[in-house]
Amino acid sequence: MNRFRRVAAAVPMLLTLPLLLILASQSVSQSKHLYADPKRRLQVLFTQLSAYGQIWESHREPMTPLFNQDDDVLVVRSGDYQPSHFTIIPSPANTLQLESEFMQGPGGSLPLRTRITYELRRNQLRILYRFEATATVEVSNGLDIRIMSSKWKCIQSRNHFSNLESILCEDREQDHHHALQQVYEFSDEHRRMVLLFPNPYHSLVSISERAPLLLFHWHILPASSLIKAQPPKGPGFASVLEKGFVLERELQLFVLNQVDQPIPFPLAYLSPYPNGFDQLITIGLDDIPFYRWTIPGAGDDNDSPIQRQLIALLQNHPLMKMSWLMVPDAIIEAQDLANPDYPSGKWWQAHSVHRILTAAPEAYKQWLRNIDRHRQVLGYEDRVALGNHGLHHTPEREYGHNWEFQYNDPVLCDSTFSAILREYDQLGLSSACRQWIRFPGFMFSRSAVDALIKNRFVLFDYDQGAIGAPWVFFLAPQGRIWGLQVQWEGDSPQPYSVMDQALSRGMVCHCAGHPGVWFKGGDPAAFARLDSLFFAAERNYPHLGYLWPDELAQFAEQTARLQALDMQYTTHMLIFSFFGQTDGQSLYLEWPQQTALPTYAFVDDQEAGLPLECRNARLICRLPKMPAAEHRIRIPFPAPIRELELSTTAVTAQSVGLNVFSFYPNPFNHSTKILFRLPDSACAGPTEIALYNAAGQRVRTLFSAEAPPGLHELNWDGRDDRNRPLATGVYFCRFVSRQLVRTLKVTLVP
Known part of the structure; x- marks a missing residue:
């Protein structure tokens, strides 16, 4: 096993602390020391996400850890180089941001600034990676994010059309190279961890079977040796980044305590091909x-x-x-x-x-x-x-x-x-x-x-x-x-x-x-x-299509520039938002099999709906040609899906206490409902819910009283405490209870 011995982690708190083994109940504190302890902050985020895996169970069982103590979890690397000297950027309670000014390795340093944002959003952990070249740099060893685990025994991947064969952790050495696969399910005997790449052209992956380990490499910037070139070969294939160049990538992570059942909530991702081609x-x-x-x-x-x-x-x-x-x-x-x-x-x-x-x-x-x-x-x-x-x-x-x-x-x-x-x-x-x-x-x-x-x-x-x-x-x-x-x-x-x-x-x-x-x-x-x-x-x-090779490359370039911003849903609607320009792209939805299928989607503020097509157990929304801007795809459910009410948060009573906190509709233009649930008396008590504008000024107090256990519903009519209509824009709803602070964004539209 010496050949698999690993050097120090790129993100030390992900490697040295058994943060995913400690899944006991923990309170989220806003005290100052929490900002000084990234390990604890990240531990709380993963603990909440792990607790979500029990929401869909009809009975409670002991939670199994997501990783073993010596696993590498989401490690950023460029060969032997890794981010060094991480600092914490102050952020809300459900978010952790880390930043490193350069990457350190045996040959010195690489001028590559790394920022990682872990954001707990309802039932998912959204991870954003931002890499910035502070000077011109050749990334000769590539840049990848690695999971090396002895916990997971199987990886199953799929895309918009089909499932690939399962990759098992067996007593053999084999490598697999993937492109355009957007959903990866890691599983053991009890649990699944789902990785979702919203953008197909950000999902270049290689997986190695090296028993007892499965090595998962997400290639942010690929590199390759010159296999067939002849001497003088020269340097290998690698990317060169100019000073100021910024590269951003997103990963969404879900956890379920169900191994064989379909995922009980929607997944949304962009298509890899134009015009609805499979x-x-x-x-x-x-x-x-x-x-x-x-x-x-x-x-x-x-x-x-x-x-x-x-x-x-x-x-x-x-x-x-x-x-x-x-x-x-x-x-x-x-x-x-x-x-x-x-x-x-x-x-x-x-x-x-x-x-x-x-x-x-x-x-x-x-x-x-x-x-x-x-x-x-x-x-x-x-x-x-x-x-x-x-x-x-x-x-x-x-x-x-x-x-x-x-x-x-x-x-x-x-x-x-x-x-x-x-x-x-x-x-x-x-x-x-x-x-x-x-x-x-x-x-x-x-x-x-x-x-x-x-x-x-x-x-x-x-x-x-x-x-x-x-x-x-x-x-x-x-x-x-x-x-x-x-x-x-x-x-x-x-x-x-x-x-x-x-x-x-x-x-x-x-x-x-x-x-x-x-x-x-x-x-x-x-x-x-x-x-x-x-x-x-x-x-x-x-649904086979023909393209010229350069036509495919041009579509890939345009799609690679699209940035997924958010995926949120309530019992009534799913909203997928992204930034960019579209011309032939589609949105694919994996839908819970036990629910009725939607038939229309609505783009931005358009009243005319786009028909949805059901194909390969997925819903397809063909997007119209749209300019470079932020866009929202709204998909209303034919009937409320009450089961999704639980998935509006990733926490349960065993971890934090608040297991529902959501708006519907959001965005809104007349009134919106705020739902929150406190499951038992241990979580109940003095509670305040207030709204703030983008400047941080409090504009409305919606609730300030003792909150008993149970589901609570509030209405907001878009007015301030003086009953004056507020301007359209983004507002922040802040929930403060005994040991919990949560903030959600809500948008008031004309």
Whole structure:
């Protein structure tokens, strides 16, 4: 076990204190010493969350701990670096904020400020991570948040479409790489802990089985070694953050004392794909533009069987999109350069290398411009996009034969892509067709990725032997680039089962290869096989969509910028709020199976409802196109769900005492109800509930008296103590009892 020995924790209070083992009843005090004791504050938060697991039980049983004493719990790391010198930021009773100015490691410090906010919201612990570069920094070891536990025996993940196989803590060593999975359930014999990622493009995860441990890594910034690059390899793949750059991530954590029962409350998260698609297929094909400058589908006598079959495939599948990859000829120098594979004067035979600008006829160039602008002339140009294939099979240079991008050479890589962009401009092609690259041979160096980011590419693809994750990204001062793993290689050819394996998991099935090999030189049997394969995918997955790879990257970029702000619900309504701009996104809801399903959702203050679709045991709300702003999605329940009344707080009588404190409706424009429940006489006594404005001024006292045990209901009409209407805006309702202080936000709207 020495190989698993862990160094000091990034958040010492999470590691050194058995905060999740001490689950006895504790009072929440607002005394000054509490702010000086982060361990106790965090202990109280987790104790309250743990107590929530009993709310759904009809009988009381001893609570089991969430973790064992020596587990690592939500530890922030960058390799051997960890946040150092945490300080506490004063915060409300149900919140703990910690901040560290830098990360410390064996090589010194990283200028990365870390702020962690733990906020207990009803039945969930909302954890917000904020990372800020105080100077330009390369995060060469990545940045991740880790759970290392011997308590949990199983991890089950799922996304908007399907459940993945369970990962068990068994006597074996195995690694799993996930992307776009948004719900993770940790379980043992008695309890479940649920992690929810509201944003799919913030959920890059790897899990390692190392009995008796399960290691869960949530990758905030991924990093990767150069598996297939050749010496000189150069540095590995990593993100570079400019001074002032801020990265924010959110995690929601729930606890239940039920192992086999459905989650009894709604979960809400954003979709990974546009237009309500459950699965996606993307296609990138080499060997195009076609050799001999023939235009497919134009009736040219030289049109080959391969070209005709490729167009027929598009015609047979009306929703299909393809990217055809090209290489401008500016990077090919004199025709007599040595290349033993392609003799002098035979460059038209070379893999995707054509002297387009200098040798192609004008009609061929115009055909490319039609595809670039999706101007329909031959009938398929709106379904095809152009991409790039780099320097594939270029003449040998100082690195040797067919060097491609596998050697670290920043100057050459940057000049190459600069030449590519000039060539596109000279051909009259727009920036839309220079968005992504299929790396030839999937061998590429760090200098190639850096040059792509600098030249505003948005995506590259790679095979399964290059990077472990199915989906990855890297940040740089010039922008972000996404990486997509090939799932189905048509040259082999791989069977439909390989494609089905990706689609059945709700994943992107990125298909790649060469049409000449796909169709075996124009063999009708090969075409029939491919045709039937895509028909099978469309038949088996009715909500399957096709996108161009760069189109997917652009959607991912927009979705990654969305920030989930809150998810709250009462017995009557669920409200999901977020900040950002939408164009094709959807909201997915996992709904308690025992309740009636809602049928409509309402966006912001719009009166017209959006219909909800039930699919795969989930509700889907397709969001309209909305500008960058804070938005609220309101979903009223067809009938009150009284069971959810208990889930408006995470505490029970055994822990703190107040197990209901909520507003309905919230926001409101006329009147709202305040509910609070004190379960027994030990929690009852002098109680005050008052409202404060955003400046901290008290505007209304709603209750100030002895509160007996039981459920209490108050009404607020939006007026102050002098019966004057208050201005619209945000107000804070403060509950003060014997040993408890709670604050809730309520919004008065016009």
